[in-house]
Amino acid sequence: MYVIMKNKIINNRLNHIGPNFSLHYNEPIHLVKSKGMYLYDINGKKYLDAIGNINIVGHCNDHVVESIYKQASILNTNTRYLYNIMEEYSEKLLKYFPKKLSVIYFVCSGSEANDLALRMANNFTNGSEYIVIDNAYHGHTDSLINLSPYKFKSKGGQGRNSNVHILDMPDAVRGKYRFNENQWINKYINEGKELIDNVAFNKKISAFFSESILGCGGQIILPPNYLKQIFNKIKSNNGVCVSDEVQTGFGRIGKNFWAFEEQKVIPDICTVGKPMGNGHPIAAVITTREIADSFNNGMEYFNSFGGNPVSLAAGKAVLEVIENNKLQENAQKIGNYLKIKFNDLKNKFPDKICDVRGEGLFIGVDLVEKGNPDLPDSKIANFIINHSKKLGLLLSTDGPYDNVVKIKPPLIINIDEANYLIECLDKSINYYINNNI
Amino acid sequence: MYVIMKNKIINNRLNHIGPNFSLHYNEPIHLVKSKGMYLYDINGKKYLDAIGNINIVGHCNDHVVESIYKQASILNTNTRYLYNIMEEYSEKLLKYFPKKLSVIYFVCSGSEANDLALRMANNFTNGSEYIVIDNAYHGHTDSLINLSPYKFKSKGGQGRNSNVHILDMPDAVRGKYRFNENQWINKYINEGKELIDNVAFNKKISAFFSESILGCGGQIILPPNYLKQIFNKIKSNNGVCVSDEVQTGFGRIGKNFWAFEEQKVIPDICTVGKPMGNGHPIAAVITTREIADSFNNGMEYFNSFGGNPVSLAAGKAVLEVIENNKLQENAQKIGNYLKIKFNDLKNKFPDKICDVRGEGLFIGVDLVEKGNPDLPDSKIANFIINHSKKLGLLLSTDGPYDNVVKIKPPLIINIDEANYLIECLDKSINYYINNNI
Numbered sequence: 001m002y003v004i005m006k007n008k009i010i011n012n013r014l015n016h017i018g019p020n021f022s023l024h025y026n027e028p029i030h031l032v033k034s035k036g037m038y039l040y041d042i043n044g045k046k047y048l049d050a051i052g053n054i055n056i057v058g059h060c061n062d063h064v065v066e067s068i069y070k071q072a073s074i075l076n077t078n079t080r081y082l083y084n085i086m087e088e089y090s091e092k093l094l095k096y097f098p099k100k101l102s103v104i105y106f107v108c109s110g111s112e113a114n115d116l117a118l119r120m121a122n123n124f125t126n127g128s129e130y131i132v133i134d135n136a137y138h139g140h141t142d143s144l145i146n147l148s149p150y151k152f153k154s155k156g157g158q159g160r161n162s163n164v165h166i167l168d169m170p171d172a173v174r175g176k177y178r179f180n181e182n183q184w185i186n187k188y189i190n191e192g193k194e195l196i197d198n199v200a201f202n203k204k205i206s207a208f209f210s211e212s213i214l215g216c217g218g219q220i221i222l223p224p225n226y227l228k229q230i231f232n233k234i235k236s237n238n239g240v241c242v243s244d245e246v247q248t249g250f251g252r253i254g255k256n257f258w259a260f261e262e263q264k265v266i267p268d269i270c271t272v273g274k275p276m277g278n279g280h281p282i283a284a285v286i287t288t289r290e291i292a293d294s295f296n297n298g299m300e301y302f303n304s305f306g307g308n309p310v311s312l313a314a315g316k317a318v319l320e321v322i323e324n325n326k327l328q329e330n331a332q333k334i335g336n337y338l339k340i341k342f343n344d345l346k347n348k349f350p351d352k353i354c355d356v357r358g359e360g361l362f363i364g365v366d367l368v369e370k371g372n373p374d375l376p377d378s379k380i381a382n383f384i385i386n387h388s389k390k391l392g393l394l395l396s397t398d399g400p401y402d403n404v405v406k407i408k409p410p411l412i413i414n415i416d417e418a419n420y421l422i423e424c425l426d427k428s429i430n431y432y433i434n435n436n437i
Numbered sequence: 438m439y440v441i442m443k444n445k446i447i448n449n450r451l452n453h454i455g456p457n458f459s460l461h462y463n464e465p466i467h468l469v470k471s472k473g474m475y476l477y478d479i480n481g482k483k484y485l486d487a488i489g490n491i492n493i494v495g496h497c498n499d500h501v502v503e504s505i506y507k508q509a510s511i512l513n514t515n516t517r518y519l520y521n522i523m524e525e526y527s528e529k530l531l532k533y534f535p536k537k538l539s540v541i542y543f544v545c546s547g548s549e550a551n552d553l554a555l556r557m558a559n560n561f562t563n564g565s566e567y568i569v570i571d572n573a574y575h576g577h578t579d580s581l582i583n584l585s586p587y588k589f590k591s592k593g594g595q596g597r598n599s600n601v602h603i604l605d606m607p608d609a610v611r612g613k614y615r616f617n618e619n620q621w622i623n624k625y626i627n628e629g630k631e632l633i634d635n636v637a638f639n640k641k642i643s644a645f646f647s648e649s650i651l652g653c654g655g656q657i658i659l660p661p662n663y664l665k666q667i668f669n670k671i672k673s674n675n676g677v678c679v680s681d682e683v684q685t686g687f688g689r690i691g692k693n694f695w696a697f698e699e700q701k702v703i704p705d706i707c708t709v710g711k712p713m714g715n716g717h718p719i720a721a722v723i724t725t726r727e728i729a730d731s732f733n734n735g736m737e738y739f740n741s742f743g744g745n746p747v748s749l750a751a752g753k754a755v756l757e758v759i760e761n762n763k764l765q766e767n768a769q770k771i772g773n774y775l776k777i778k779f780n781d782l783k784n785k786f787p788d789k790i791c792d793v794r795g796e797g798l799f800i801g802v803d804l805v806e807k808g809n810p811d812l813p814d815s816k817i818a819n820f821i822i823n824h825s826k827k828l829g830l831l832l833s834t835d836g837p838y839d840n841v842v843k844i845k846p847p848l849i850i851n852i853d854e855a856n857y858l859i860e861c862l863d864k865s866i867n868y869y870i871n872n873n874i
Contacts, residue, residue, distance in 0.1 A: 012524040016531060018542040018722075019733040021516045021744070030519040034512045052514075054741055060510055069506040073497055075471045076716040077489075079458045082467040087449040094453060105455040108545040108718045109742055115552075115578045122579075140740060141552045142559070142580040155735030274741050279513040281545045281718040281742035285455075296456040299593030303577060304491055304711050305546055305718035307458070 034059035053408040056275030071313035103292035106307030110246035110273025111139030121240040127206030135217040205239035212259030218399025219364025227263040243267035254332025254360025277314035327411035335360035376401035471496035490845040493712030494758040508750035540729035543744030547683035547710025548576030558677040564643030572654040642676035649696030655836025656801025664700040680704035691769030691797025714751035764848035772797035813838035
């Protein structure tokens with residue numbers, strides 16, 4: 001019976017759903033339930049979710065679900081009308097931003113947010129050139145694929161457009177310059193500045209898009225001063241700095257609510273998405289009065305669903321849960337604990353793990369052969385996530401070599417669950433070694 | 438107290454929300470509740486909603502709200518997992534499409550849908566040129582603004598890109614060729630074909646994007662045979678035909694579920710959105726196996742929220758309500774009745790109304806001076822919608838001259854409400870005339 005159901009649901013995917021929507025794991029999981037830190041499959045198997053970055057306050061959180069239900073029962077409409085929840089949520093959300101970032105555009109997805117940021121930057125600067133960091137992913141719209149080396153350099157990609165310019169990832173472990181090299185950070189900064197000046201020499205820069213911790217790049221922490229220096233150079237060339245907080249925002253990184261704060265910069269435009277509604281489709285662009293007023297050039301911006309009362313209720317509830325349950329603090333506490341324990345694992349398996357990095361609950365474990373960062377090992381990374389799945393733990397891989405195990409659980413994870421996570425990783429690596437896989 | 442609240446909510450909009458999000462009406466409405474056909478403001482005033490095209494099965498429909506609540510309580514995740522509602526809804530939705538359109542990509546908004554359609558067309562054809570109909574609006578992403586004469590030709594727009602080619606609106610009333618002219622339809626068709634051949638002469642066509650009733654163009658019904666002939670010409674030049682059903686889909690036009698069916702064509706790609714989740718953010722691209730397989734070129738398509746179980750539950754519930762309450766039939770019945778009654782008004786005010794057009798509950802009333810189609814009158818159109826608002830009826834205006842009163846209510850509208858709608862329009866025009874406004 002189970003096999004028949006499984007075949008049926010797989011056949012439906014194959015027959016009816018876009019084939020480049022991919023499925024996790026060698027054996028995809030057929031889910032029937034989710035709650036808190038856990039997902040449950042059709043056989044009753046329970047999985048600790050260590051990759052549920054969207055469901056930031058835990059799956060099916062009661063307060064979020066009830067808030068959606070309540071608002072959906074009372075009023076759902078669009079931004080061409082006035083309603084209270086817009087005022088309540090926008091004021092609450094803006095408290096998390098530096099004063100300079102004071103105007104919100106509500107949209108439906110991180111991609112819509114970055115696409116709108118791009119339009120705003122083009123409008124504000126009249127520029128044509130874009131600067132991005134290598135291996136970045138900023139969204140799936142036509143224009144954003146062109147700003148995403150993660151996509152355009154990979155299989156099926158069309159390569160780099162001539163108006164898109166790529167900064168090297170300032171990767172301390174595997175990059176062109178490394179942490180054990182003299183002046184390694186300044187080398188990245190100086191090369192970056194030089195590239196920007198060259199671009200600006202005879203063309204106009206529109207925007208620099210970056211995450212403040214490089215997610216698809218493999219959880220790369222930007223070195224101190226890097227973003228500040230690059231921002232300054234962009235600004236001195238009249239470009240706009242966009243901080244993409246779609247993966248890193250809302251307290252996930254622990255010490256700060258947004259990753260750009262860790263870098264001691266303030267962007268001109270900040271985009272947020274994924275966890276903003278705990279799975280409900282909501283995202284936003286937050287920018288300065290100056291950029292917003294310039295964008296208000298006579299063309300209306302209307303988004304059928306962006307800023308609807310139900311989405312705003314979801315967003316507001318998420319902030320309330322983060323606040324009431326001190327989830328940012330928990331992200332820092334458990335994140336620090338996990339990093340210590342992952343470093344213990346690194347010491348235990350120095351041949352396999354060459355680096356543990358990240359902030360809060362946005363962590364990467366970098367897998368290699370022979371302890372050599374120049375031998376990134378996607379095979380063991382892939383084994384770990386599939387073996388952990390058998391053990392009831394969900395992880396994923398990322399980075400340009402697909403060798404970084406990514407840990408980005410809901411922020412409600414507790415110490416026991418963190419220990420289970422470590423245990424599964426430990427067991428998976430042990431199994432891999434002992435069975436000569 | 439009310440004035441203070443009103444000032445507070447308006448100040449919030451001015452201070453915190455993107456200034457080019459516009460508000461309806463000279464005096465914006467502060468809403469607190471919506472149910473069925475009605476919206477309620479903070480003073481308890483009730484408005485019959487004749488423009489609620491998104492809330493197609495009525496505001497806060499119980500079945501839709503309960504379905505969202507139920508699914509949000511049980512499981513919300515993303516398309517990298519398998520879950521039953523994906524199978525249930527996709528099979529149900531595909532039954533409404535011709536067999537040829539068999540593969541779905543779920544996304545969050547009509548803009549995401551059209552943007553994805555564009556990427557698919559580019560991928561399939563390797564083409565660089567786009568054909569659109571004048572005054573069309575296909576979405577707010579960077580790439581789609583360029584395909585939307587409604588935007589790029591208007592205030593704040595950057596004008597036409599050289600790879601975008603515009604067909605005249607085959608407007609029987611105000612167009613270059615009119616219904617009383619010999620061979621008027623063929624003239625549009627022949628000029629369209631000629632333009633397409635010229636474009637294809639030394640460049641490659643990617644896609645022809647069109648609605649099958651022109652919404653932002655002013656509810657223009659395409660003449661018989663027009664779309665068929667244009668589609669054939671596009672196809673003979675290896676371009677892809679995209680039918681944008683974001684405004685017209687889901688039974689609104691009465692006789693058929695999709696507007697392209699009325700035109701007896703089958704597009705290569707169909708995009709749907711707005712009413713799909715009755716206000717919940719969901720949209721989709723539906724295409725052929727051939728195009729989907731070509732798009733599956735190694736690049737994953739992932740959309741954080743597109744195809745999540747809660748959005749699919751909303752979509753499924755909407756189809757169930759449309760079916761169980763025979764709303765497509767109601768759209769046809771009330772739509773026909775309204776058109777008869779609007780034509781009576783046209784006979785009563787031949788100087789003011791020059792045309793009544795549309796299908797089902799997607800209707801336009803074209804306002805002019807002196808009964809002359811070449812004197813489109815946005816002033817009276819604007820007066821009508823603001824005066825009707827005072828009478829408790831919500832209407833909007835559209836079209837290149839903003840002189841077309843648009844009627845696109847939820848499909849649950851009954852005969853009494855239709856009569857009230859007529860009455861308000863009648864009263865508004867009378868008031869305008871009698872008071873020499």
